Amino acid sequence: MDVMHEWMKRISVKYPIVQAPMAGGITTPQLVAAVSNEGALGMIGAGYLNADQTRQIIREVKSLTTNPFGINLFVPEQCVATDEEIRMADKHLRIYREELKIHDLGKFTKPKQAYEEQIRIILEEEVPVCSFTFGLPTESIVKKLKEKDILLIGTATTVKEAQAIEAVGLDIVVAQGSEAGGHRGSFLESPEKSGIGLMSLIPQINDHVTIPVIAAGGIMDKRGLKAATCLGAQGVQMGTAFLTCKESGAHPQHKKAIIQTTEDETVLTSVFSGKYARGVYNHFIQEMSKKKDALLCYPYQNELTKDIRRAAGEQNNPEFMSLWSGQSPRLSKEETVAELIQRMVND
Numbered sequence: 040m041d042v043m044h045e046w047m048k049r050i051s052v053k054y055p056i057v058q059a060p061m062a063g064g065i066t067t068p069q070l071v072a073a074v075s076n077e078g079a080l081g082m083i084g085a086g087y088l089n090a091d092q093t094r095q096i097i098r099e100v101k102s103l104t105t106n107p108f109g110i111n112l113f114v115p116e117q118c119v120a121t122d123e124e125i126r127m128a129d130k131h132l133r134i135y136r137e138e139l140k141i142h143d144l145g146k147f148t149k150p151k152q153a154y155e156e157q158i159r160i161i162l163e164e165e166v167p168v169c170s171f172t173f174g175l176p177t178e179s180i181v182k183k184l185k186e187k188d189i190l191l192i193g194t195a196t197t198v199k200e201a202q203a204i205e206a207v208g209l210d211i212v213v214a215q216g217s218e219a220g221g222h223r224g225s226f227l228e229s230p231e232k233s234g235i236g237l238m239s240l241i242p243q244i245n246d247h248v249t250i251p252v253i254a255a256g257g258i259m260d261k262r263g264l265k266a267a268t269c270l271g272a273q274g275v276q277m278g279t280a281f282l283t284c285k286e287s288g289a290h291p292q293h294k295k296a297i298i299q300t301t302e303d304e305t306v307l308t309s310v311f312s313g314k315y316a317r318g319v320y321n322h323f324i325q326e327m328s329k330k331k332d333a334l335l336c337y338p339y340q341n342e343l344t345k346d347i348r349r350a351a352g353e354q355n356n357p358e359f360m361s362l363w364s365g366q367s368p369r370l371s372k373e374e375t376v377a378e379l380i381q382r383m384v385n386d
C-alpha cells in the first residue's frame with residue numbers, strides 16, 4: 040500500500056488505518072503500541088480515565104513505541120437528574136443486582152470527568168494526536184493543542200457536525216456511520232436523526248468540508264478500506280476488528296460474543312449508559328428496554344450500572360455486560376494486531 044496523504048506525512052504514519060479509541064480498558068498500552076509499531080495509528084481511549092491514569096497510560100505507550108500514537112477524550116456534557124430520579128432509576132436495577140448477588144451497594148456518586156486535567160496532561164506529554172467524541176473542544180483548547188502541533192480529530196455523525204468540527208479548527212473528521220460499534224458521537228441532533236449509514240455519510244461529508252475524512256463503522260478488512268477510499272475517505276478507523284485482537288484488553292466474554300455474533304444481533308441501546316451505543320443484544324438490554332422511562336442521562340446511567348457490569352465481568356456473565364460491537368461481527372477474527380494490519384494492506 041503506497042498511499043500517503045498529507046495528514047499521514049504530518050505525523051509519519053505508514054498506513055491510513057486508525058485503531059479506534061475504545062474506553063474501558065480495551066485499548067491497553069500493548070494494543071496501542073502494537074498498532075503504532077505496525078505503521079498504523081494506535082489510539083488510547085481515555086474517556087473514563089482520571090488524570091493519573093491518563094498520564095500513566097501515555098507513558099506506558101511511550102515506553103513501548105517510538106512511533107506516533109493518539110488519545111481520545113469524551114467532551115463533557117450536561118446531565119441533570121434529581122435525587123428522586125436517581126432513586127427511581129436505581130430501583131429498576133435492584134432485581135439485576137440480586138440476580139448477580141451484588142451485596143455491597145456502594146453509594147451513588149455523581150461522576151466527575153477529568154477532561155480539563157486530561158487536556159493539560161496531553162499538552163505536557165505532547166501526545167502527537169488528540170481526538171474528541173460527544174462534542175467539540177472549545178476554541179481556547181484547540182489553540183493550546185495546536186501550539187504544540189498536536190493533530191486534532193473530531194467525530195461526526197452528520198454533515199452539520201463535520202462542518203462544526205472544521206469550523207472550530209480541527210484537522211480531521213471521523214465520519215461515524217450508524218454501523219459503528221460503541222457510543223454514537225452525535226452532538227447536534229438526536230441519535231434517531233443521526234443514524235446515517237457510512238456509505239451515505241462519507242461522500243456527503245466529503246463534499247461539504249475541506250479537511251480529510253476518516254471513515255468509521257463496520258470496516259473490518261481491506262474491502263472496507265477500499266470502499267471507504269472510493270467514497271472519498273483518506274483513511275479508516277476500526278474498533279470491533281481491533282477489539283478481538285490478542286493485544287486488546289477486552290473481556291474474553293466480549294471477544295467471544297463478537298466472534299460468535301451475526302450481523303442481525305447488534306442493536307443501538309441507551310440502557311447501559313444513558314447514551315445510545317451499538318452492542319450485542321443480551322438479557323440486560325432486553326429487560327431494561329421495557330423500562331426506558333427510568334433511564335438517566337449520560338454519564339449518570341453509566342455510573343449507576345457500573346457495579347452490574349463489573350460483577351457480570353467477574354462472573355463471566357455476558358448477559359449483563361455491555362458488549363459493544365459494530366455491524367460486521369461475522370468478519371471478526373482472533374488474531375494479532377500484526378496479522379490484522381497485514382491483511383489490510385497486503386494486496
Ligand SMILES: Cc1cc2nc3c(=O)[nH]c(=O)nc-3n(C[C@H](O)[C@H](O)[C@H](O)COP(=O)(O)O)c2cc1C
Pocket residue numbers: 059060061062065084085086111171172194215218219220221222255256257258276277278279280282363364365366367
Ligand atoms: C468497544 C468500543 C468502544 C468504543 N469507545 C470509543 C471511545 O472511547 N471513543 C471514541 O471516539 N469512539 C469509541 N468507539 C467508536 C469507535 O471510535 C468507532 O466509531 C467504531 O468502532 C467503528 O465501528 P466498528 O466497531 O464497526 O469498527 C468505540 C467502539 C467500540 C466497539
